[in-house]
Amino acid sequence: MKTIVFVERNPVTGKMRDVSVEMTFKAHTLMKPLNGQVVAVYVGESLPQQHENLFKYGADKLVTALHPELKQFQAMPYKRVLENIVKAENPDIVLFGATHYGRELAPLISSSLNTGLTADCTQLYIDNYKDKGKILFQARPAFGGNILATIITPDHRPMMATVREGVMLLPEDNKAVNNPIRMDNVPFEFKKEWIRSKVLSVIPKAEKVNLGGANIIIAGGAGVGSRDNFNMLRSLAEQLGGEVAASRAAVDFGFIEKDRMVGQTGQVVRPKLYIACGISGSVQHRAGMEESKKILAINTDPDAPIFKIAHMGIVGDVKEILPIMLKCLKEEA
Amino acid sequence: MRKVVVLAKQVPDTANIAADAMKEDGTVNRGALPAIFNPEDLNALEMALQVKEQLGCEVHVITMGPNTATAVLKHSLYLGADKVWLVSDRKFAGADTLATSQVLAKAIQHVGDVSMVFAGRQAIDGDTAQVGPQVANLLDFNLVAFATELKSVSAEHITVARDAEVQTEVIQAPFPVLITVSHEANSPRYPNATRMLKYFRDDIAIPTLDRETLNIPEELCGLKGSPTKVFAIKNIQLTGGAHQMYEGANDGIRALVRDIVKDYTEV
Numbered sequence: 001m002k003t004i005v006f007v008e009r010n011p012v013t014g015k016m017r018d019v020s021v022e023m024t025f026k027a028h029t030l031m032k033p034l035n036g037q038v039v040a041v042y043v044g045e046s047l048p049q050q051h052e053n054l055f056k057y058g059a060d061k062l063v064t065a066l067h068p069e070l071k072q073f074q075a076m077p078y079k080r081v082l083e084n085i086v087k088a089e090n091p092d093i094v095l096f097g098a099t100h101y102g103r104e105l106a107p108l109i110s111s112s113l114n115t116g117l118t119a120d121c122t123q124l125y126i127d128n129y130k131d132k133g134k135i136l137f138q139a140r141p142a143f144g145g146n147i148l149a150t151i152i153t154p155d156h157r158p159m160m161a162t163v164r165e166g167v168m169l170l171p172e173d174n175k176a177v178n179n180p181i182r183m184d185n186v187p188f189e190f191k192k193e194w195i196r197s198k199v200l201s202v203i204p205k206a207e208k209v210n211l212g213g214a215n216i217i218i219a220g221g222a223g224v225g226s227r228d229n230f231n232m233l234r235s236l237a238e239q240l241g242g243e244v245a246a247s248r249a250a251v252d253f254g255f256i257e258k259d260r261m262v263g264q265t266g267q268v269v270r271p272k273l274y275i276a277c278g279i280s281g282s283v284q285h286r287a288g289m290e291e292s293k294k295i296l297a298i299n300t301d302p303d304a305p306i307f308k309i310a311h312m313g314i315v316g317d318v319k320e321i322l323p324i325m326l327k328c329l330k331e332e333a
Numbered sequence: 334m335r336k337v338v339v340l341a342k343q344v345p346d347t348a349n350i351a352a353d354a355m356k357e358d359g360t361v362n363r364g365a366l367p368a369i370f371n372p373e374d375l376n377a378l379e380m381a382l383q384v385k386e387q388l389g390c391e392v393h394v395i396t397m398g399p400n401t402a403t404a405v406l407k408h409s410l411y412l413g414a415d416k417v418w419l420v421s422d423r424k425f426a427g428a429d430t431l432a433t434s435q436v437l438a439k440a441i442q443h444v445g446d447v448s449m450v451f452a453g454r455q456a457i458d459g460d461t462a463q464v465g466p467q468v469a470n471l472l473d474f475n476l477v478a479f480a481t482e483l484k485s486v487s488a489e490h491i492t493v494a495r496d497a498e499v500q501t502e503v504i505q506a507p508f509p510v511l512i513t514v515s516h517e518a519n520s521p522r523y524p525n526a527t528r529m530l531k532y533f534r535d536d537i538a539i540p541t542l543d544r545e546t547l548n549i550p551e552e553l554c555g556l557k558g559s560p561t562k563v564f565a566i567k568n569i570q571l572t573g574g575a576h577q578m579y580e581g582a583n584d585g586i587r588a589l590v591r592d593i594v595k596d597y598t599e600v
């Protein structure tokens with residue numbers, strides 16, 4: 001079996017996107033028992049920084065297609081180049097990051113190859129299916145996050161999927177794969193007519209607060225009550241060495257900036273400890289934090305859904321609980 | 334007159350799921366959910382209507398679905414659509430995104446001579462965001478996904494801003510083009526009272542396109558034309574139960590803080 005992983009570069013930082021490595025390692029764990037191969041494919045102008053990590057986490061080969069006209073992502077020319085590589089490699093599986101570029105490009109390719117594409121997957125595994133032998137099982141949230149659907153593509157090849165960023169885990173450094181570096185640059189003739197649109201301007205967004213790396217996250221919701229009250233969360237974060245985050249309701253009320261929002265439309269985090277203060281625990285919020293190692297919920301409502309996924313809980317008013325926590329912390333220190 | 338098409342889907346209102354919307358076996362009880370106009374398709378229609386105001390063109394709305402999906406078409410007429418099409422056939426049922434795009438592409442060709450197609454970014458039931466790009470591919474149209482703002486439109490091209498996560502890209506796209514529109518792009522207008530009175534009647538004729546009219550081979554549509562299959566569906570259940578509660582008073586909190594400091598900080 002062979003899996004292709006489409007590698008993406010963050011156009012602002014020049015670094016490889018996290019999801020590219022995450023998928024590579026996932027593909028490695030799927031392919032290894034079958035003696036399969038993982039081929040990373042990169043299309044662009046120049047290689048992203050840190051692309052060596054692809055080999056560290058299990059790529060057997062990196063195929064590149066480089067051209068100055070491919071500096072800025074555009075779906076049409078990228079599709080032309082990638083489609084030819086996929087045809088030449090003839091893989092069983094093709095994975096894309098469920099990024100905006102990935103979700104624009106993957107359906108174009110699946111349509112051209114007339115095969116199935118599963119969107120925004122959070123779990124992938126290989127298993128036997130009827131008389132089809134081993135196929136890819138792809139689980140994905142749908143219905144606004146209310147259900148988890150497992151989708152298969154039994155009769156068409158390649159089996160294609162886009163994969164959500166931040167969900168597939170990387171191993172500890174000492175468990176890395178460390179494959180030898182093997183690169184293969186494919187020559188191709190670039191056709192001007194592939195480019196149909198003109199990119200008039202590109203405006204980088206203000207750098208996103210990266211909550212992904214925090215060990216402890218103290219998140220506040222509507223129940224925190226005010227922008228001022230969020231200062232208690234900030235003090236707690238300072239004392240514990242963590243980051244402050246929020247639910248959408250807290251952002252909508254203007255308690256805190258949007259770049260700290262966790263959830264389906266915000267960031268996906270999995271810290272060692274997630275303290276949810278005055279957050280009810282909607283599906284959309286849970287989509288961004290339920291993989292946290294430990295969850296502590298503080299809420300006045302003992303029936304709040306957040307308690308159903310929490311490992312520790314306090315029923316009470318955040319405005320009373322947090323000051324006591326801060327006081328105890330000072331005394332413990 | 335220049336024609337533009339809007340793709341609109343009728344969807345169950347998954348953003349407001351109540352407890353009875355889930356069946357015992359963990360599947361969704363579609364019957365318990367109200368059927369609504371897919372929210373981002375309203376943004377797509379709004380963008381098309383703004384193009385109409387600036388450029389002058391005919392706005393056609395196409396929906397693929399059962400007869401009840403005409404509700405979406407009527408609403409489009411209230412908002413300002415010029416012509417609507419129901420694409421419906423038993424054989425279209427059970428379609429995945431690829432099979433859906435086959436049918437919608439054929440319907441757009443049936444309308445004929447279309448220079449712009451507006452789709453929603455994503456439908457709130459299937460949640461895939463794949464249909465728009467796949468339709469563009471079949472029609473060999475230019476594509477811009479995740480549009481967040483209509484900047485301008487001229488006789489040859491449309492200019493939109495689009496969200497590329499870390500950056501916003503302003504793209505000038507020559508026709509023919511398909512644009513997928515995100516909720517950030519605009520605030521959809523409200524129905525027009527005169528138009529409501531005109532189109533409210535139950536018996537207004539909505540043209541229906543079936544498989545034969547569109548001349549689509551059976552093996553390309555519906556369940557047969559769908560490479561993906563739903564293997565299993567489960568309700569996302571909260572695990573619950575196994576958590577430790579601390580007293581919301583001094584001693585409980587002190588115990589909790591001790592545990593946190595011990596387990597999660599390097600002190």
Ligand SMILES: Cc1cc2nc3c(=O)[nH]c(=O)nc-3n(C[C@H](O)[C@H](O)[C@H](O)COP(=O)(O)OP(=O)(O)OC[C@H]3O[C@@H](n4cnc5c(N)ncnc54)[C@H](O)[C@@H]3O)c2cc1C
Pocket residue numbers: 220221222223224225246247248249250261262263264265266277278279280281282283284285288298299300301304316317318319348
């Ligand atoms: C398409 C879509 C995408 C979305 N994406 C996101 C997303 O990415 N992230 C996100 O968070 N939401 C998202 N939402 C919104 C989500 O549905 C919820 O509305 C939101 O998460 C609720 O935030 P909350 O828990 O802070 O507020 P609420 O649901 O209002 O809950 C407040 C909680 O605080 C408790 N409380 C009140 N007062 C106190 C007090 N003094 N002390 C302690 N507890 C108190 C209450 O008991 C309650 O449980 C999305 C919604 C949609 C439709």
Ligand SMILES: Cc1cc2nc3c(=O)[nH]c(=O)nc-3n(C[C@H](O)[C@H](O)[C@H](O)COP(=O)(O)OP(=O)(O)OC[C@H]3O[C@@H](n4cnc5c(N)ncnc54)[C@H](O)[C@@H]3O)c2cc1C
Pocket residue numbers: 116117118119140142143147149151340341342343371373374377395396397398428429430431433437451452453454455456457458459460461462463464465561563566
């Ligand atoms: C739980 C579940 C999971 C699924 N997972 C997948 C999957 O991973 N891959 C897959 O290929 N299929 C999948 N499907 C099938 C898919 O939902 C249907 O094919 C559906 O008809 C279109 O996909 P969508 O709802 O995701 O639309 P999207 O691609 O999200 O819709 C984007 C836009 O396309 C237009 N559009 C979409 N459908 C119509 C329509 N019927 N009429 C008019 N305009 C329309 C609208 O403008 C809409 O805003 C799944 C279905 C279910 C129930």
